């Protein structure tokens with residue numbers, strides 16, 4: 118008999134139970150709750166779907182009412198990951214930024230949380246029980262309240278899982294997905310971004326040419342998150358029949374990698390990847406039904422929006438505390454409208470970003486067309502997120518310009534929004 | 544999570560859109576030119592809407608907002624606040640000035656719906672009510688009003704000067720803010736329904752304005768104006784604990800409505816400018832990346848994103864009201880965002896069209912004039928920012944002035 122869902126959750130719980138860091142951060146209770154919850158949620162969804170005899174997402178909610186509420190599971194996910202973001206990720210962020218690396222300890226802790234399980238179907242041992250866009254966005258939003266760059270890095274396994282699950286054939290999923298759940302899971306990175314100026318991201322310049330039973334990949338990918346440490350790369354390339362995703366070994370002949378530091382996202386250790394006549398077998402091409410490169414890019418843009426929302430929320434919370442505390446001219450600077458109104462504006466635009474993101478995700482989860490909504494969410498976030506980052510630095514004055522405060526880092530990280538498109542599919 | 548127009552309101556929305564397109568739009572320019580002329584066509588429309596609303600559980604106009612929605616104790620509700628916002632968006636796609644002149648859809652009706660007791664709500668059910676808060680000496684600082692109300696037997700005697708009363712001369716009644724005792728500050732401010740023709744109440748002037756010319760803006764003076772005590776909305780007690788809360792509650796319901804007006808108006812400008820840009824060769828092809836689009840087209844997309852943010856913020860504030868969640872901050876966020884958005888979008892869309900958009904042959908120039916008021920009344924942009932900032936920062940009005 119195959120392991121039941123409960124079995125998977127138990128295995129995860131066991132892994133967490135063996136770790137000692139949750140006690141250090143006083144996070145054991147909430148994290149255990151998270152894992153228990155996740156398995157129960159998966160259970161319920163599984164039950165519902167078998168009752169409906171279909172694996173399609175439910176198309177209509179209760180009577181199709183306008184509804185902003187999160188499901189119980191989504192709410193709990195948020196409540197429980199928030200302390201991890203703030204207590205564990207935030208303190209690690211400065212050093213990670215300086216080192217230009219994701220601390221291995223943090224990677225292990227995140228793995229113990231089982232985030233990647235939300236991208237692997239239950240039948241293969243994961244917890245992904247239904248549509249994943251909104252839930253993943255909420256995950257990203259919550260983790261990015263700790264730190265944008267760390268959140269992006271920690272979410273790479275989940276991004277890879279979403280790719281393989283959404284666009285791999287059933288056979289490919291069965292071959293590749295279960296390994297992602299192992300303690301020593303292979304590392305994946307998504308090599309999507311290209312350096313060409315004014316190019317259309319929907320038409321990769323990287324080529325995949327068919328030669329017999331193989332493809333040959335040629336091209337250049339830039340700013341690949343976690344690209345240097347990856348065992349496997351998911352590479353987008355143009356084939357004769359349109360763009361496709363390939364799963365490529367990072368050790369393949371003709372593939373070279375070089376650190377490519379950027380303005381921000383330092384903890385993601387961004388990497389330049391060159392492909393020269395890289396040979397891959399035909400079934401390295403993700404072969405699920407109906408791969409649509411634009412949908413991939415839209416989902417990924419929403420992932421970036423979610424990171425932006427989380428970090429802008431962190432920036433807002435940070436300046437509120439700071440401006441109430443900081444005195445000038447005999448009173449807290451927050452008593453001045455020039456300061457207070459800037460904070461109000463941050464909150465206004467942030468809430469707009471969040472609602473645009475949520476609407477697009479909710480549509481995606483229902484199987485509705487969401488291209489327009491994703492486009493607008495990306496446009497809006499790409500405009501306002503850097504502005505919020507800039508306002509946060511401004512409100513701290515000269516202190517904001519130094520690395521004594523995280524707003525300096527968030528300013529750099531938030532500019533990635535709207536500039537980078539790949540690597541974060543929901 | 545579902546952030547689309549709910550199925551149960553789709554008929555209402557399409558009805559409101561038909562009214563806007565086929566009834567209001569054709570009158571737009573006429574009453575923009577004939578300021579102060581009464582848009583008599585609206586009487587028939589109002590009667591029609593009354594008829595339609597009579598049979599429908601969710602009504603179209605301002606009066607529907609603030610209604611405490613009935614329904615199951617648990618589960619989400621989509622009620623009067625949401626339906627009113629959706630309908631107002633459509634109507635204002637037609638014409639904001641005309642909507643503000645619609646009989647029985649005044650902001651005073653929203654105030655009545657929000658703070659009246661059951662008996663009053665029934666008594667004033669079919670009354671068209673305007674709202675009179677602003678005075679020559681105070682607008683934003685509404686706690687500083689000087690109009691007084693003094694109890695005399697079973698009446699209150701009102702004395703004072705009100706300005707900028709939307710539909711003040713046309714409405715059946717005016718909801719007037721007056722203080723029972725100036726020394727007691729905010730807590731002593733109460734609202735009174737003063738019916739048209741009450742002796743001592745005189746319309747003294749109508750403003751000439753930048754926009755929404757179809758909507759009259761009246762000055763009204765009250766001199767020993769006797770109002771039945773039963774027309775005081777809510778409780779007559781001066782509760783210094785609760786303070787201003789009573790009358791201020793109105794704004795939680797009306798601010799999303801004004802935001803909805805902005806959303807509807809901005810959509811009109813987006814739609815018209817897009818049509819004209821398409822004629823001029825813009826393809827509006829979302830398959831192409833933003834960076835390589837024509838400037839005009841890229842600007843238009845940016846405006847539309849701003850528009851959608853305002854729209855969703857508005858629906859959120861209304862949804863919270865329907866679900867009895869405290870929504871003061873969200874109502875102000877919606878109003879602030881929609882107010883700034885509508886100015887940017889209408890002025891911007893006009894400019895995208897160029898000289899053609901500036902001329903009176905196009906409504907774009909009118910819409911850009913109409914837009915400005917939406918960032919002023921029911922609390923200016925700055926007042927919304929104050930409210931939001933105080934909430935976020937945990938500051939009193941004495942600390943953050």
Ligand SMILES: Cc1cc2nc3c(=O)[nH]c(=O)nc-3n(C[C@H](O)[C@H](O)[C@H](O)COP(=O)(O)OP(=O)(O)OC[C@H]3O[C@@H](n4cnc5c(N)ncnc54)[C@H](O)[C@@H]3O)c2cc1C
Nearest residue numbers: 674675676677681682683707708709920921922923925944
């Ligand atoms: C066409 C029209 C229709 C109207 N309809 C109605 C109606 O039906 N009923 C009604 O009661 N009123 C109505 N009003 C009045 C409207 O609500 C007020 O004009 C508005 O609230 C602003 O008040 P004010 O004009 O006195 O401006 P002020 O209060 O004098 O404000 C002037 C400027 O100072 C800013 N300001 C004021 N206080 C502060 C502060 N603390 N911090 C920062 N900035 C500040 C304001 O934002 C504004 O920019 C209407 C006005 C117009 C023009």
